[in-house]
Amino acid sequence: MNKKRLGLLTGTHAVNDLYQGLVPALLPFMVLERGYSYAAVSGLMLAATGLSSVVQPLFGAYADRAHRGWLVPTGFLVAALGVVLAGMASTYFATWVAIALSGLGIAAYHPPATVAARAAGGTSQKAMSVFSVGGTVGASFAPLLAALAVGGGALARSYLLGIPAVLMAVLWLVASARPAAVPGAAAARRSQAAPAPNHWRAFGLLVATIICWSIPYVTVLSMLSLHMTRDLGGSAFLGGAVLTAFTASGAVGTLLGGWLGDRRGRMTAIRAGYVLMLPMLAGLVLVQSVPLALVFTVLLGVAMFLPFTAQVTLAQDYLPRNPAMASGITLGLALSVGGMASPLFGLLSDARGLAFTLATVLGVLCVASTLALRLRDRAPRIDEQGLAAA
Structure with a gap:
C-alpha cells in the first residue's frame, strides 16, 4: 500500500465532493437573493446530477484507453470553476450552464481517481473505504463553507469558494513532481498488458x-x-x-x-x-x-x-x-x-x-x-x- 499516494487521493476526493455538496448548499442562497422558484432549483439540481451521472461512464471509458492522471486535478478544478461561476452569474441560463460545467468536472474526476486509489491501496478494502469516506467528509463541510463565503446576500463573493481547489491543485503538482509519487508505474503497466477478459x-x-x-x-x-x-x-x-x-x-x-x-x-x-x-x-x-x-x-x-x-x-x-x-x-x-x-x-x-x-x-x-x-x-x-x- 502506498499510504502517501492514498492520502493525497483521499484529499482530492474531499475537495472534489466538497464542490458536489456546494451545489445544493448554494441553492437556498440563490432562492433568497435571486428569487428562483422551486422549479428553477430543480432544474439546477438536474444540471448538477443528471448530466454528471450520464457522462461519468464516458469519462471512464476515455480514462481506460491510456493513462489519464491529469483528469484528477482537472476534474476538481473544473468543478470548482463551475461553482464559482454559478455564484457570480447574472442570469439563470448562465447559472445553469455553470452548474452543468461543475457536474462535468465531478464526472471527469471520479473514474480515474477511483482506479488510482485502488492501485495505491493494493488489495486492501480498507484503503478504498478511506478514499470513499474522504468524499463524505468533504461534502459535509459544504454547507458551512457556503454560509461563511456567501451568507447574508453575498453571492458575489463566490470566488472564495475556489480556494480549496487551488490549494489542492498546488499540492497535487508538488507531489506529482516527485518520482516516488507514483511507485511501480512501469510494473503496473506491464501487469496490465494482458488483463483478464471482462465478465x-x-x-x-x-x-x-x-x-x-x-x-x-x-x-x-x-x-x-x-x-x-x-x-x-x-x-x-x-x-x-x-x-x-x-x-x-x-x-x-x-x-x-x-x-x-x-x-x-x-x-x-x-x-x-x-x-x-x-x-x-x-x-x-x-x-x-x-x-x-x-x-x-x-x-x-x-x-x-x-x-x-x-x-x-x-x-x-x-x-x-x-x-x-x-x-x-x-x-x-x-x-x-x-x-x-x-x-x-x-x-x-x-x-x-x-x-x-x-x-x-x-x-x-x-x-x-x-x-x-x-x-x-x-x-x-x-x-x-x-x-x-x-
Missing part, C-alpha cells in the same frame, strides 16, 4: 443490485426527516439531526465494510450489509417511538454502506479491461437511478403517506438483497509491487 454478465448483475440499492437509499434520504417530524411527532431540530446521523453512520459503515472486507473477504461485507439492511429498514417503518427510530436510522446507515467499498472494487475486477468505466457506471449511472425514481415515490407519499412509501422501498431492498446473494467474487490480478492491476 459482463456478472457486472450486469452487480449494476442491477446497486440500482435496487440506490432507490431505497435516495428515498430514505429524502423522506427520513419528514417521517420523523410528521409521522412520529419529532421536532424540526430532530428532523435535521436524524439526517446528520444517517449520513455519519454511512461513513462509519463504509470504513467498517473496508475493515470487514480485509478480514473476512469483500463478499462477506456485501452479503452482511444487504442482509442487515432489511430488518433495520423494517424497524424504521414499524416503530412508533422517536428514540427507537433514531437507533434504527443509525443502524440502517451503517448497514447500507457496509457493501459500498466492496462493490466498487468488485466492479473493477469484473471489468479488468475497463476499470475506470466500471467505476463510472457503478458510482455514477447506477447510483443516479434512485434520484430519477424519487419523484415517483414522492407522488406515492402524497397519495398513501410516508410510512407506506418506506414499506414499498423495503420491497425494492428485498430484491437488491436477493441479487446481492447471487454475486460471486472475482480475484484481482496483482503485480509484483502489490498494486491492483485490475
Whole structure:
C-alpha cells in the first residue's frame, strides 16, 4: 500500500465532493437573493446530477484507453470553476450552464481517481473505504463553507469558494513532481498488458443490485426527516439531526465494510450489509417511538454502506479491461437511478403517506438483497509491487 499516494487521493476526493455538496448548499442562497422558484432549483439540481451521472461512464471509458492522471486535478478544478461561476452569474441560463460545467468536472474526476486509489491501496478494502469516506467528509463541510463565503446576500463573493481547489491543485503538482509519487508505474503497466477478459454478465448483475440499492437509499434520504417530524411527532431540530446521523453512520459503515472486507473477504461485507439492511429498514417503518427510530436510522446507515467499498472494487475486477468505466457506471449511472425514481415515490407519499412509501422501498431492498446473494467474487490480478492491476 502506498499510504502517501492514498492520502493525497483521499484529499482530492474531499475537495472534489466538497464542490458536489456546494451545489445544493448554494441553492437556498440563490432562492433568497435571486428569487428562483422551486422549479428553477430543480432544474439546477438536474444540471448538477443528471448530466454528471450520464457522462461519468464516458469519462471512464476515455480514462481506460491510456493513462489519464491529469483528469484528477482537472476534474476538481473544473468543478470548482463551475461553482464559482454559478455564484457570480447574472442570469439563470448562465447559472445553469455553470452548474452543468461543475457536474462535468465531478464526472471527469471520479473514474480515474477511483482506479488510482485502488492501485495505491493494493488489495486492501480498507484503503478504498478511506478514499470513499474522504468524499463524505468533504461534502459535509459544504454547507458551512457556503454560509461563511456567501451568507447574508453575498453571492458575489463566490470566488472564495475556489480556494480549496487551488490549494489542492498546488499540492497535487508538488507531489506529482516527485518520482516516488507514483511507485511501480512501469510494473503496473506491464501487469496490465494482458488483463483478464471482462465478465459482463456478472457486472450486469452487480449494476442491477446497486440500482435496487440506490432507490431505497435516495428515498430514505429524502423522506427520513419528514417521517420523523410528521409521522412520529419529532421536532424540526430532530428532523435535521436524524439526517446528520444517517449520513455519519454511512461513513462509519463504509470504513467498517473496508475493515470487514480485509478480514473476512469483500463478499462477506456485501452479503452482511444487504442482509442487515432489511430488518433495520423494517424497524424504521414499524416503530412508533422517536428514540427507537433514531437507533434504527443509525443502524440502517451503517448497514447500507457496509457493501459500498466492496462493490466498487468488485466492479473493477469484473471489468479488468475497463476499470475506470466500471467505476463510472457503478458510482455514477447506477447510483443516479434512485434520484430519477424519487419523484415517483414522492407522488406515492402524497397519495398513501410516508410510512407506506418506506414499506414499498423495503420491497425494492428485498430484491437488491436477493441479487446481492447471487454475486460471486472475482480475484484481482496483482503485480509484483502489490498494486491492483485490475
